[in-house]
Amino acid sequence: MMETPIRVEEVWKSYGTTKAVCGLSLSVPRQSVYGFLGPNGAGKSTTIRMVLGLQRPDRGTISLFGRPLSGERIALLRRIGSLVESPSLYLHLTGRENLEVHRRLLGLSKRAIDDALEAVDLIAVAGRLVRNYSSGMKQRLGLAQALLGNPELLLLDEPTNGLDPAGIHEVRTLVRDLPGLRGVTVFLSSHLLAEVEQVATHLAIISEGQLKFEGTREELQTRSKQMIVVEADQPERAHALLTGMGRTATREGNRILIAPDGECEAAQINAMLVGGGVAVSYLATERVTLEDFFLDLTQ
Amino acid sequence: MTLLRVLHAEALKMKRTIALKMVVLAPAVVVLLILFAASQAPYSTLNFNAIGNKWTVLASLTLRVWAILMMPLYITLETALVAGLDHSENQWKSLLARPVPRWTLYVAKLLVVMAMTAASTLLLVCGILFDGAALRRLQTEAVFGFPVPWAAILRDGARVCGLMFLALTIQHWVSLRWRSFAVAIGAGIVATVVGFFAVAAGQQGDTWPQYFPWALPMLVVARQPHNIEAVLAIGGALGLAAAAAGCLDFCRREVQ
Numbered sequence: 001m002m003e004t005p006i007r008v009e010e011v012w013k014s015y016g017t018t019k020a021v022c023g024l025s026l027s028v029p030r031q032s033v034y035g036f037l038g039p040n041g042a043g044k045s046t047t048i049r050m051v052l053g054l055q056r057p058d059r060g061t062i063s064l065f066g067r068p069l070s071g072e073r074i075a076l077l078r079r080i081g082s083l084v085e086s087p088s089l090y091l092h093l094t095g096r097e098n099l100e101v102h103r104r105l106l107g108l109s110k111r112a113i114d115d116a117l118e119a120v121d122l123i124a125v126a127g128r129l130v131r132n133y134s135s136g137m138k139q140r141l142g143l144a145q146a147l148l149g150n151p152e153l154l155l156l157d158e159p160t161n162g163l164d165p166a167g168i169h170e171v172r173t174l175v176r177d178l179p180g181l182r183g184v185t186v187f188l189s190s191h192l193l194a195e196v197e198q199v200a201t202h203l204a205i206i207s208e209g210q211l212k213f214e215g216t217r218e219e220l221q222t223r224s225k226q227m228i229v230v231e232a233d234q235p236e237r238a239h240a241l242l243t244g245m246g247r248t249a250t251r252e253g254n255r256i257l258i259a260p261d262g263e264c265e266a267a268q269i270n271a272m273l274v275g276g277g278v279a280v281s282y283l284a285t286e287r288v289t290l291e292d293f294f295l296d297l298t299q
Numbered sequence: 300m301t302l303l304r305v306l307h308a309e310a311l312k313m314k315r316t317i318a319l320k321m322v323v324l325a326p327a328v329v330v331l332l333i334l335f336a337a338s339q340a341p342y343s344t345l346n347f348n349a350i351g352n353k354w355t356v357l358a359s360l361t362l363r364v365w366a367i368l369m370m371p372l373y374i375t376l377e378t379a380l381v382a383g384l385d386h387s388e389n390q391w392k393s394l395l396a397r398p399v400p401r402w403t404l405y406v407a408k409l410l411v412v413m414a415m416t417a418a419s420t421l422l423l424v425c426g427i428l429f430d431g432a433a434l435r436r437l438q439t440e441a442v443f444g445f446p447v448p449w450a451a452i453l454r455d456g457a458r459v460c461g462l463m464f465l466a467l468t469i470q471h472w473v474s475l476r477w478r479s480f481a482v483a484i485g486a487g488i489v490a491t492v493v494g495f496f497a498v499a500a501g502q503q504g505d506t507w508p509q510y511f512p513w514a515l516p517m518l519v520v521a522r523q524p525h526n527i528e529a530v531l532a533i534g535g536a537l538g539l540a541a542a543a544a545g546c547l548d549f550c551r552r553e554v555q
Contacts, residue, residue, distance in 0.1 A: 054554035088393035
């Protein structure tokens with residue numbers, strides 16, 4: 001049976017009175033690129049910290065590769081590489097020396113450093129002090145640190161922060177290729193849908209510590225496909241009529257967005273609104289982008 | 300085995316750091332200061348003090364400055380600098396996500412600071428020989444004869460180091476507990492100043508102030524009490540307890 005690299009079940013975490021994560025459950029399939037999306041402050045970094053054992057959940061369980069994290073933290077961390085937010089680097093050491101610190105901690109062979117440096121294309125500048133690196137180079141060195149020892153699971157929190165477009169493209173390509181080339185499962189957190197959408201095979205969206213969506217990219221695209229848009233002279237009344245009929249409708253200025261619920265809907269909605277004394281000036285079925293869907297879930 | 304790996308990694312982190320340069324700089328400052336003061340004949344303590352072996356007097360003078368002034372400030376700075384390496388850039392989220400027990404990171408850092416303190420004290424003891432040789436050339440009044448009482452000088456140096464262990468473990472915990480460099484340095488300076496007063500009170504005859512952790516090393520050079528071995532043992536035990544408590548706190552703490 002294939003072990004699930006990450007399984008989070010009903011996890012809660014609070015800081016004082018602030019609830020950071022509320023009953024979150026996730027299941028990350030093996031060799032997937034799992035995009036973990038949410039706006040800033042949604043609870044992404046807290047979740048990643050809990051998965052790495054840096055913080056303890058107040059309630060709920062986290063298991064990695066089918067084993068509980070709380071009982072076998074050290075053995076499980078041996079199979080994981082991570083880059084949480086900005087890379088943690090010693091600026092007074094060279095790139096190679098930075099990796100050497102982690103190589104010693106992991107007890108790996110010297111060859112592991114060259115492998116990691118090659119993977120992020122930093123061999124040429126490995127002897128330079130990190131304080132002289134550009135932010136893109138630092139980010140790549142952080143990735144090399146995470147890749148040391150060929151981990152089975154890679155947790156990357158906002159890995160393209162501070163990168164120029166070329167750097168973003170490189171990281172994206174690397175992340176996309178990792179499952180195929182190295183058999184790695186990638187857990188990729190970001191607040192930018194566009195960044196994750198292009199590489200993720202699976203996605204989860206959280207907002208205010210709660211899971212709003214989890215599934216494959218195709219499922220997300222299916223769910224976010226269409227929306228009926230209405231413009232009317234009395235948007236408030238139109239909105240009240242629609243919600244009174246049990247429809248899921250949101251108001252944006254004089255526009256009302258209605259989730260489709262069956263066949264021939266536009267005509268029925270038009271008839272119902274006109275019958276209710278509302279003059280409809282625009283009615284159409286529009287394709288809603290993933291971005292709109294993401295915003296709709298998280299706002 | 301894991302502790303050795305972590306210690307190996309900690310040693311590499313020290314490369315090119317001020318903390319490592321301080322190992323040589325701190326004793327060098329004291330050695331040169333003593334050389335300057337002692338060479339100012341006829342006002343030098345060495346010339347006034349007609350009784351006893353000149354080497355013993357020079358060693359006592361050097362260890363006194365080291366124990367009361369330089370060493371408390373030195374351990375304050377070293378513990379803060381060593382902890383600062385991992386507080387900066389929030390290294391903890393990367394280090395503590397590695398498959399090594401947390402206690403090994405705490406203990407390895409403590410061992411690094413202890414090793415640096417011991418190395419500095421050893422260099423200071425070598426500096427006493429340098430000062431003696433230099434004074435022998437500079438002034439004829441001070442006769443530094445042979446043999447040099449190495450055993451006694453080394454024993455006192457080791458005791459000063461040993462009695463600083465308790466203060467060092469407390470300072471190590473403070474430096475790792477609070478991310479702010481100012482907190483670690485502030486705590487060390489306050490403790491050093493309190494240590495001055497404790498030493499002064501001890502010299503007035505008060506018994507208990509001299510057992511203040513930052514004042515303990517002065518017991519060796521100022522009073523040489525008969526119970527010094529017991530003080531060393533109790534100080535060592537309390538130091539181990541402080542290290543264990545600090546380690547426990549470090550292991551339980553969550554990384555933000």
